[in-house]
Amino acid sequence: MELPRAGDKNSQLRSDYSHSIVSDARKHAWILYFCVLIIIIYRHFYRQKTSTFAGAGDGLGLTGGYSSPSIVLDLHACLILMQRSVEGLHVGGKSALDWYGVRQYLSQQSILHLYGWTTVRLPGWFTERFPAEYHRKRLFDEPPADPLHAGPFEKRDDAPRVSTPERTLLEVLSEVGVRQPLQEARELAESAYSLRADVLRDLLQRCTSVKTVRLCLHLGRELALPWATKLDAAKLPTGSGRAWVSRSADGLLVLKP
Numbered sequence: 046m047e048l049p050r051a052g053d054k055n056s057q058l059r060s061d062y063s064h065s066i067v068s069d070a071r072k073h074a075w076i077l078y079f080c081v082l083i084i085i086i087y088r089h090f091y092r093q094k095t096s097t098f099a100g101a102g103d104g105l106g107l108t109g110g111y112s113s114p115s116i117v118l119d120l121h122a123c124l125i126l127m128q129r130s131v132e133g134l135h136v137g138g139k140s141a142l143d144w145y146g147v148r149q150y151l152s153q154q155s156i157l158h159l160y161g162w163t164t165v166r167l168p169g170w171f172t173e174r175f176p177a178e179y180h181r182k183r184l185f186d187e188p189p190a191d192p193l194h195a196g197p198f199e200k201r202d203d204a205p206r207v208s209t210p211e212r213t214l215l216e217v218l219s220e221v222g223v224r225q226p227l228q229e230a231r232e233l234a235e236s237a238y239s240l241r242a243d244v245l246r247d248l249l250q251r252c253t254s255v256k257t258v259r260l261c262l263h264l265g266r267e268l269a270l271p272w273a274t275k276l277d278a279a280k281l282p283t284g285s286g287r288a289w290v291s292r293s294a295d296g297l298l299v300l301k302p
Contacts, residue, residue, distance in 0.1 A: 118170075118171075118174050120175055120205075121204060123171055124136065125203070127167075127171070128205065131161045132161060133160070133190060133192045134159060134161040134206065135159070135160055135192055135206035136157065136159060136206070136208065137158060137159070137160040137180075137195070137207070137213055138160065138180070138208075138217050139158055139213075140157050140159075141210070142213050142236075142237070147236045147237060156177060157175055157176065157177035157178070158177070159177055160180050160181075160182045160192075160208070160216060162182075162189040163189075165179060167179050182216065184216065184219050184252060184254055184257065185248060185253065187251060193248060194209045194211060195209065195212055196209075210240055211244040211245045212248055214240065214261070215252065215257055215261060218230055218264075219256070221298070222291040230264075231264055231267075234264045234270070238271060238272075241272070242271075242272040242275035245276065246276055246281075250280070250281060250282070252282060255282065255289060256291070256300065258281055258283055258284075259289055259300035259302065263301075283302040285302070286302055288302075289301075
C-alpha cells in the first residue's frame with residue numbers, strides 16, 4: 046500500500062488556491078469590462094443629448110450644431126440656455142401675458158415674443174420648433190443683464206425669465222403704431238385690471254419711451270382701471286407739453302401729456 050506523501054496535502058491546497066485566484070481575476074475582469082461598456086454607452090447618449098443645445102451659433106456665440114431631429118426639445122430648457130448668451134433675454138409682450146392667462150385673440154400657431162438688450166438672430170434649431178420673434182428693446186433704464194421686474198416664471202428655480210404682468214403691458218404698448226394694433230392693446234390693458242400700481246409706477250418712472258408712458262396713462266383713465274387713480278402723471282416722464290401724434294393703420298393716435 047502506498048502511503049500518502051507529506052507534501053501532497055500542501056500541494057492540493059496550493060492548487061485550489063491558484064484556481065481561486067484565477068477565478069477571482071476573471072470575475073474582476075468581467076466586472077471592469079461591464080463598467081467600461083456602461084460608461085461608453087452613457088457618454089454616447091450624453092453627447093447626443095447635449096448636441097441638441099450645442100451652438101446656438103446663428104449669432105448667439107455658441108458653437109457646434111444641432112443634428113438630431115429625434116430629440117424632443119424643451120422650451121424652458123432652451124430659453125435658459127440662450128439666457129446665458131443673450132443679455133437680458135426674457136419672454137415678454139403678448140407671450141408673457143399668455144403665460145399669465147391673459148389672452149385676447151387665439152391663433153393656430155402663436156408666436157413666442159422674446160426681448161433682449163442686444164441685437165441677435167435666434168438660432169434655426171430653436172425657431173424651427175418654437176416659432177418666435179426677437180425684439181431688441183431698451184424700454185427702461187436698467188442693468189442689461191438684470192431686466193427690471195422680470196424673473197423666473199412662477200419664481201421657480203428651473204424656469205426661464207419672464208416679464209411681470211406690469212412690464213409686459215408696457216412692452217405691448219411700446220409696439221403700438223409699429224407692429225401692435227391699438228385695439229388689441231386696449232383690450233389687453235382692460236384685461237390686466239389687477240396690475241400692481243407700485244410696480245407699474247416704478248417701471249413708468251424708468252421708462253425711456255414717452256409714447257409708452259402717455260399711452261399707459263391714457264388707457265388707464267379711459268378704461269377706468271383701478272391702478273390708474275394711484276399714478277401721478279406729474280411725477281412720471283411724460284415729456285414736453287406738446288401732444289404726441291402718430292398715424293398708423295388704426296388711424297391717428299394723439300396722446301396729450
